Amino acid sequence: MDFSSILSNAMGEIISPTTAAYALAALGLAVHFGYSGLLNFGQAGFMAVGAYGFAISTLTFGAPFFVAMLIAVLCSALFALLLGIPTLRLRADYLAIVTIASAEIIRYLVTTNGWTAVTGSANGLAAFEGGFYAMNPFPEGSYMGMSSRDFFIRLVAWILVAACAVLVFLLMRSPWGRVLKGIREDENAVRSLGKNVYAYKMQALIIGGVLGGLAGMIFTLPRGAVQPTNYGTELTFFLWTCLLLGGMATVLGPVIGAMMFWVVLSLTQGILTGLIDSGVVSWLTTTQAGQLRYILVGVALMLLMIFRPQGVFGNKKELAFA
Amino acid sequence: MLKLIGAISASIMAILLVAAPASLAASPSPTPSPSTASPFSISGFLRNAGAPLADVKINVSGGGFEGSTTSGQNGSWAVGVPEKGTYKVELDESTLPEGIKLADGQENPRDVVFGGTTTQGTVFAFGEGIVVQQGNFGQDLINRLVAGLSFGLLLALASVGLSLIFGTTGLTNFAHGEMVTLGAVLVFAFNAIGLPFWLAIVLALLGGGLSGYIQDAGLWRPLRKRGTGLVPMMIVSIGLALAVRYIIQFYFGGATQQLPYAQSAEIQLGPISISPNNLASLVISAVVIVIVGLVLMKSRLGKATRAVADNPALAAASGIDVDRVIRIVWITGGMLAALGGILWAYYRPGVTFNMGSQILLLIFAGVTLGGLGTVFGALIGSIIVGLFTELTTVFGAPADLKYVIPLGIMIIVLLIRPQGILGRRERVG
Numbered sequence: 001m002d003f004s005s006i007l008s009n010a011m012g013e014i015i016s017p018t019t020a021a022y023a024l025a026a027l028g029l030a031v032h033f034g035y036s037g038l039l040n041f042g043q044a045g046f047m048a049v050g051a052y053g054f055a056i057s058t059l060t061f062g063a064p065f066f067v068a069m070l071i072a073v074l075c076s077a078l079f080a081l082l083l084g085i086p087t088l089r090l091r092a093d094y095l096a097i098v099t100i101a102s103a104e105i106i107r108y109l110v111t112t113n114g115w116t117a118v119t120g121s122a123n124g125l126a127a128f129e130g131g132f133y134a135m136n137p138f139p140e141g142s143y144m145g146m147s148s149r150d151f152f153i154r155l156v157a158w159i160l161v162a163a164c165a166v167l168v169f170l171l172m173r174s175p176w177g178r179v180l181k182g183i184r185e186d187e188n189a190v191r192s193l194g195k196n197v198y199a200y201k202m203q204a205l206i207i208g209g210v211l212g213g214l215a216g217m218i219f220t221l222p223r224g225a226v227q228p229t230n231y232g233t234e235l236t237f238f239l240w241t242c243l244l245l246g247g248m249a250t251v252l253g254p255v256i257g258a259m260m261f262w263v264v265l266s267l268t269q270g271i272l273t274g275l276i277d278s279g280v281v282s283w284l285t286t287t288q289a290g291q292l293r294y295i296l297v298g299v300a301l302m303l304l305m306i307f308r309p310q311g312v313f314g315n316k317k318e319l320a321f322a
Numbered sequence: 323m324l325k326l327i328g329a330i331s332a333s334i335m336a337i338l339l340v341a342a343p344a345s346l347a348a349s350p351s352p353t354p355s356p357s358t359a360s361p362f363s364i365s366g367f368l369r370n371a372g373a374p375l376a377d378v379k380i381n382v383s384g385g386g387f388e389g390s391t392t393s394g395q396n397g398s399w400a401v402g403v404p405e406k407g408t409y410k411v412e413l414d415e416s417t418l419p420e421g422i423k424l425a426d427g428q429e430n431p432r433d434v435v436f437g438g439t440t441t442q443g444t445v446f447a448f449g450e451g452i453v454v455q456q457g458n459f460g461q462d463l464i465n466r467l468v469a470g471l472s473f474g475l476l477l478a479l480a481s482v483g484l485s486l487i488f489g490t491t492g493l494t495n496f497a498h499g500e501m502v503t504l505g506a507v508l509v510f511a512f513n514a515i516g517l518p519f520w521l522a523i524v525l526a527l528l529g530g531g532l533s534g535y536i537q538d539a540g541l542w543r544p545l546r547k548r549g550t551g552l553v554p555m556m557i558v559s560i561g562l563a564l565a566v567r568y569i570i571q572f573y574f575g576g577a578t579q580q581l582p583y584a585q586s587a588e589i590q591l592g593p594i595s596i597s598p599n600n601l602a603s604l605v606i607s608a609v610v611i612v613i614v615g616l617v618l619m620k621s622r623l624g625k626a627t628r629a630v631a632d633n634p635a636l637a638a639a640s641g642i643d644v645d646r647v648i649r650i651v652w653i654t655g656g657m658l659a660a661l662g663g664i665l666w667a668y669y670r671p672g673v674t675f676n677m678g679s680q681i682l683l684l685i686f687a688g689v690t691l692g693g694l695g696t697v698f699g700a701l702i703g704s705i706i707v708g709l710f711t712e713l714t715t716v717f718g719a720p721a722d723l724k725y726v727i728p729l730g731i732m733i734i735v736l737l738i739r740p741q742g743i744l745g746r747r748e749r750v751g
Binding site (some may be wrong): 027039085086090092094095096097098100101102104105108109111112113114121123125127200223233234236240241244251287288291292294295297298299300301302303304305 | 434435442443444445447494540545550552553554556557558560562563564565566567568569571572576662672679683686687691720723725726730732733736737739740747
């Protein structure tokens with residue numbers, strides 16, 4: 001078993017664009033749940049809206065990169081608005097059910113055969129990343145062992161994560177953010193101060209949703225393809241694991257949580273595959289090793305929630321639930 | 323008359339055929355192992371109305387590469403290709419079994435383009451196409467109504483359990499879908515080790531009840547005693563759902579298996595043509611739901627359950643053993659979910675590791691439509707969901723969107739009447 005390559009693979013996950021996308025989407029969840037107490041179980045839907053919004057406006061309407069990106073952001077904001085109108089006045093678990101249902105509706109809509117010309121149906125869409133890589137300022141060559149394309153996407157992805165993290169940090173420090181935290185703690189108290197709780201919740205839902213939409217874009221760009229099966233409910237649950245791992249009412253928590261999530265997944269995969277290949281473990285196939293990882297994710301989510309709900313970095317006083 | 327029956331059954335087959343590839347596309351298809359050692363492969367499953375098609379030839383060419391394969395016993399096929407790129411995939415229609423054709427509008431040959439993954443799936447849909455309206459509309463409507471009722475009642479079995487659990491403990495249980503899967507998987511497992519069919523079903527139902535008991539005793543009761551909030555418990559149930567789903571896949575594998583007697587010819591009951599399995603499912607679930615309803619309304623235990631649902635503290639003060647009631651609710655919920663799972667395996671037809679999570683949202687939709695925490699609301703809501711799921715195709719909605727419509731209706735109902743059909747205002751808060 002080659003420990004050094006397993007380790008370097010796992011370390012590579014820290015800065016991979018997928019990790020950046022998870023970090024961004026989990027940051028959106030932190031705005032929703034950690035700071036505002038909104039139970040959004042449809043973050044995969046926001047990511048799908050962002051990814052498809054970007055891909056469709058590029059491929060079908062021939063929009064340049066920044067226009068396509070703007071459309072993706074607007075689409076996720078609109079999706080948040082549509083979700084918020086019926087649910088934000090209701091109790092938290094209604095929002096949970098409606099968001100998870102809406103995310104699935106989005107997935108079914110992009111899978112349906114009726115719109116294959118636009119959405120590519122189950123096969124999805126591909127070849128829309130040209131506009132992005134055309135902006136690559138780095139000439140061919142090796143950058144810290146990466147090709148110029150790989151380096152460029154990682155750089156852009158993490159700059160975006162950093163910018164969004166700073167934005168969320170500043171927002172939550174502002175008077176607006178303090179009202180939001182107040183809503184999380186006691187909605188009625190804030191309402192009695194004359195604040196429009198509904199509007200604040202809606203704004204938080206939109207901001208977190210836009211972060212999810214951007215994450216969807218970052219998620220799909222390095223793959224060069226967007227496929228509906230990637231945006232199932234399980235993606236949402238993985239994002240929740242990242243969020244709870246790091247700490248829900250923190251800015252760095254979701255980012256570090258996403259890194260830990262992927263490092264642990266990669267490490268267990270590498271070690272299990274290594275053990276199977278070297279014949280130490282014979283009761284497991286490589287496919288089962290992949291499933292074993294997801295069993296571990298599920299168990300980790302349960303244990304985290306039961307024994308350390310504030311996550312690694314969180315503050316127990318800042319929990320969205322008592 | 324014979325011709326008419328033929329036309330009707332053909333149109334129903336058409337609906338089923340159109341529906342089958344949709345459900346395939348929606349679930350992440352397990353990747354069949356590539357036939358060669360090459361790093362990239364194009365793969366798929368050939369199924370006609372859920373039944374696998376074996377020995378169908380598929381040719382792949384492109385980029386100077388040519389290869390072909392035939393589908394295996396479970397309908398899976400895979401062709402290893404040397405590199406990512408665009409390949410022409412052609413299904414040799416002369417090798418299809420008698421009477422089976424590709425659906426209208428299915429490209430053959432077609433171009434398959436690799437995305438970011440090492441395996442690229444492509445789905446061939448079979449059937450006479452989308453000429454559903456050609457049959458007698460009234461006949462179609464009646465048949466779909468009965469099928470919808472059958473589907474709605476099997477959903478209701480799971481929803482009533484979910485609703486009882488929510489009513490007594492406040493928990494929105496995301497792991498309920500896995501309890502549904504467990505029932506079907508247990509029947510398959512017990513049957514596979516050679517037990518008689520009836521014994522397999524009885525053991526699976528007991529297993530479902532046991533899983534409810536273990537969940538309550540091992541997880542939810544300790545959490546309640548710690549005073550864990552409802553939202554954390556909901557997230558714990560998500561973790562449990564993920565873990566159990568993949569544990570089932572770990573042992574059961576990713577393939578679709580069939581229970582005994584899954585294939586049955588349709589029979590004619592007056593104006594209705596229905597498969598005996600669907601008819602049996604309809605009767606069984608109706609009887610079981612009536613029994614559950616009677617127990618809830620008439621017996622001491624039912625009264626105690628309703629009391630706990632209304633106000634646990636007051637119920638405890640008046641001498642009701644709240645923990646015992648909740649334990650019984652979990653056992654009942656587990657058994658009902660297992661029964662629903664067995665019936666769902668016959669309705670689809672087929673057993674897979676994620677069959678429960680596929681209908682979890684429809685179960686939620688039923689419960690929410692009827693009103694969270696109300697048992698009879700869950701029943702009515704589920705029947706509405708079942709009917710809408712089946713009827714939308716009659717009224718011209720695309721068959722692969724049939725699960726979208728009930729979910730959309732649930733959201734609209736929340737806009738107009740958030741407490742659901744039978745719910746009470748104060749539960750909404």
